[in-house]
Amino acid sequence: MDGEASVRLAVIDMGTVTTRLLVADLGPDGLREVVRRSRITHLGDGWTGTGRLSSEAIARVAAAAAEYAGEAHALGAEEVVALATSAARDAANADELADALARSGIELEVVSGDREAALTFAGATYALGGDGTLVVDVGGGSTELVLGSSSAADGAPNVVAARSIDVGSKRITELFLHSDPPAPREIEHAQTYVTDELRPFFATLKERPRRMISVAGTATSLAAIDMSLDPYDPERVHGYALSGAAISDALERLASMTLAERKQVVGLEPDRASVIVAGALILQTALALSGLDSTLVSEHDILYGAALDRYASRVGRPAGGANGERG
Structure with missing residues (x-):
């Protein structure tokens, strides 16, 4: 060819x-x-x-x-x-x-x-070059954490550290969040577990992230909720700066609701309502461990x-x- x-x-x-x-x-x-x-x-x-x-x-x-x-x-x-x-x-x-x-x-x-993490990093940083970029992909079964640079001379990404961790929105929901709405003790246990699972990645980094890019449904949903988007608009979501405070506020609000109430939240796809609390908890934890106060949201993954x-x-x-x- x-x-x-x-x-x-x-x-x-x-x-x-x-x-x-x-x-x-x-x-x-x-x-x-x-x-x-x-x-x-x-x-x-x-x-x-x-x-x-x-x-x-x-x-x-x-x-x-x-x-x-x-x-x-x-x-x-x-x-x-x-x-x-x-x-x-x-x-x-x-x-x-x-x-x-x-x-x-x-x-x-x-x-x-490992391959999922590398492909996610390449997609997330496409047209968003920069050194010290942490890409976070909160999936349903796992979360991919990848630190690297996409500003090499040829534009190809250079991954410094990558790990796929068995912490995802579906997995954490099924393991911990059994009440409707989730009980405070369930949230606390989930938070402790997620922190313990994610912390080792950050503890071994030789350099701290300069910025964070978040991809996939948890991040895009939280951005849409923060902007009260109805209907969903990918152009407004892509590149949106989602603050740690906004994630925390959304988590507190969503965790206080029943599943039926979450399905009515503007910006949230109803079928994602069952896993969004765990997803927000994971994203909040990753951001806190990164030492940053906000994350860019990317539609590219x-x-x-x-x-x-x-x-x-x-x-x-x-x-x-x-x-x-x-x-």
């Missing part, structure tokens, strides 16, 4: 809470979105207690992925990359998800924690990182100065 040619690629990301699609054109000038979709499918429903993906969750995700793949091919995507992260990575029966996807012609890659990574492997160099497979 000519290194100067552009290519249309698709990425399907099957996370613990959401299944998402990106169709994009990639070339020497970077990445241009064609279509982006997101659907809450809760692949991780019940998996914290059983260690297995339920047949119902597999069916939901496989149906969404098949629909996404069909749309991507109809739009002319030359390749569809399908990734699954924490829930599938930890489940004893991830092969059942792979088999269900294969029936629709989709080949699944269950990514390691592992979807961008995976697309850039696949483009780089096809043409032999980064797209628009970002390469996903680092660290």
Whole structure:
């Protein structure tokens, strides 16, 4: 393939809470979105207690992925990359998800924690170069913490430290937050656990973060709540400076509500209401441990990182100065 040619690629990301699609054109000038979709499918429903993906969750995700793949091919995507992260990575029966996807012609890659962290960093820092950047991705099953720089001479990210930690909004909800609304003791126990799990990453850093970029549904939802967005506007969310005070205020407010009340909160997708308290708690903890007082919110995450990574492997160099497979 000519290194100067552009290519249309698709990425399907099957996370613990959401299944998402990106169709994009990639070339020497970077990445241009064609279509982006997101659907809450809760692949991780019940998996914290059983260690297995339920047949119902597999069916939901496989149906969404098949629909996404069909749309991507109809739009002319030359390749569809399908990734699954924490829930599938930890489940004893991830092969059942792979088999269900294969029936629709989709080949699944269950990514390691390290690879997930690297792809997330590449996506989050795309067009947002800077030294000492901490990228935080609060997922449903795990949280990725990546410190690095995206201001190298060739624009490619340089990861200094990366860790995928089994602390996610779905996992913490199922482990600790059983009351409706969550009881203060449940919140306290969850906070202690999350802090204990995240602290070692920060304790081993040789340099402190200069800024933090947060990606994925927890961060984008908290930004939308802070701005009272209705409907959701990704252009306003991308690059939004979310303060630690705003996260704390949102956590206190959301934790005091019943699930039914949280579903009515402006800016919050109703299907995310069940896990947003745990997600906010995790993000608040990561920000506090970083020593920073605010985080930028990015709409660019592992979807961008995976697309850039696949483009780089096809043409032999980064797209628009970002390469996903680092660290």
